[in-house]
Amino acid sequence: MLFHIKNFTRNVAVALAMSATLSVAQADDHDGQKRTADNARWKSECSACHVAYPPGMLPAESWRAIMSGLDKHFGSDASLDAASASEITAFLEKNASAKKYNASGKPLLRITETRSFKSEHSEVSTSVWKNPKVKSPANCGACHTKAESGDFNEDDVKIPK
Amino acid sequence: MLRVIFTLGSVLMLIAELPIQSAFAETPIEVLATFKVEAAGTPGFQEFSATRGENFFKTKHNHNLSCSTCHTDNPAAQGKHSETDKIIKPLAPAANEERFTDMKKVAKWFKRNCNDVLDRECTAQEKGDVITYLLTIHK
Numbered sequence: 001m002l003f004h005i006k007n008f009t010r011n012v013a014v015a016l017a018m019s020a021t022l023s024v025a026q027a028d029d030h031d032g033q034k035r036t037a038d039n040a041r042w043k044s045e046c047s048a049c050h051v052a053y054p055p056g057m058l059p060a061e062s063w064r065a066i067m068s069g070l071d072k073h074f075g076s077d078a079s080l081d082a083a084s085a086s087e088i089t090a091f092l093e094k095n096a097s098a099k100k101y102n103a104s105g106k107p108l109l110r111i112t113e114t115r116s117f118k119s120e121h122s123e124v125s126t127s128v129w130k131n132p133k134v135k136s137p138a139n140c141g142a143c144h145t146k147a148e149s150g151d152f153n154e155d156d157v158k159i160p161k
Numbered sequence: 162m163l164r165v166i167f168t169l170g171s172v173l174m175l176i177a178e179l180p181i182q183s184a185f186a187e188t189p190i191e192v193l194a195t196f197k198v199e200a201a202g203t204p205g206f207q208e209f210s211a212t213r214g215e216n217f218f219k220t221k222h223n224h225n226l227s228c229s230t231c232h233t234d235n236p237a238a239q240g241k242h243s244e245t246d247k248i249i250k251p252l253a254p255a256a257n258e259e260r261f262t263d264m265k266k267v268a269k270w271f272k273r274n275c276n277d278v279l280d281r282e283c284t285a286q287e288k289g290d291v292i293t294y295l296l297t298i299h300k
Contacts, residue, residue, distance in 0.1 A: 050245040076244070077276035081269070135246055142246075 037095035042088045045080060051140045051147045053111055055095035061107040063092035074109075112137045124159075133160040185262035189254045192261045193292045200285035207286070214294030217287055226278045228291070237298050253298035261292060 037055055046052035055063065067089040071079045080088070099116075111117050121137070128134060133142060140147040146156045193209070200206050207213075218228040218236070231249055232240040237256040240249035251257040261267055275283040283291075 049242055049247055071276075074244075077273040079269075079273060081265070136244070139246055 037091070039088070039091040041084055042091050045084060045088060047148070049076070049078065050138060052150075053140070054150050054152075055092045056097050057111045057117075058092075058097060058108065058114070059099060060093040060096040062109060063096055064089065065107045066109055067092065110138075128159055131160060185259070187262050187264055189261035189292065189296060192264055192267055193289060193296070195264060196285045196289040196292065200289050203285065205286075209286075209289040209293040211290070211294040211297045214290035214292070218291055218294060222279045224278070228274070228278065230278075235298075236295055237300050253295050253300075255296075255298055255300045260295075 042055075043052050058066075066073070067085060070085065071077055099114075108114060117137075128143075129137060131142075135142065140152070143157050143159050144152050145158050146153070197209065200209075218232075219234060221227045221230075226243070231243050232252045236253040237251050239251055241247070242249060250259075252260055254260045271283055271288055275281065275287075
């Protein structure tokens with residue numbers, strides 16, 4: 001019996017220690033966005049032209065708006081067959097951000113206009129954005145060396161010279 | 162005994178060949194043949210021409226864009242997306258064996274890219290000319 005109590009106490013202590021570490025890691029500035037959700041069709045279709053932006057970077061209403069206008073996708077025709085579009089939309093909705101961004105009443109379509117993007121990039125100078133190697137704030141992989149795998153941890157950022 | 166070995170050998174050879182047979186849905190020649198059937202039914206059809214295809218590929222159409230804006234003037238080389246800088250693998254089948262081996266993919270990209278570059282879908286004649294040109298490219 002005593003053994004069981006000891007064991008239980010130890011387990012609780014371990015669990016508490018782990019959750020403490022976890023909350024520290026989450027509050028840390030270096031946790032970045034790490035993709036956990038995955039879908040083969042989303043990955044292959046979206047990454048054909050750009051980094052497959054993680055679903056958690058926009059709320060569901062934004063993804064729905066983007067997916068319903070793929071024939072005019074930021075100036076390009078990115079239309080998909082109906083089956084692919086509905087599978088990808090469902091995946092994006094399921095893993096979307098719970099935050100609401102539509103202060104203007106319209107869903108935001110650009111990740112770069114979200115508050116989290118702006119605050120995370122507030123230290124980035126205008127010369128970095130103008131660097132031809134960066135070209136556009138949509139080009140995550142220019143600085144986030146692991147963007148392709150959905151890892152946006154600040155420790156892996158390498159700003160091109 | 163010999164027969165068993167022989168049978169086993171044939172089965173193994175068959176298994177070894179399976180991935181090769183199922184790797185690609187179509188060959189570029191089959192894709193081209195599909196466009197030829199489509200084009201032949203349209204008025205003014207001319208036999209597909211690599212020269213016309215090359216000219217179409219390199220000519221700037223609308224928005225100052227051509228196929229070669231992203232795919233470069235050398236379809237055996239790597240290209241780059243004009244907006245996002247994403248690397249585009251070579252378009253010529255000689256340099257990239259995956260090209261023109263999946264009709265669904267071919268249709269998807271012709272529709273998208275023609276809409277971007279010409280503000281309309283390409284005709285079967287234009288698609289056939291371009292593929293004919295791409296098939297003349299060597300690495």
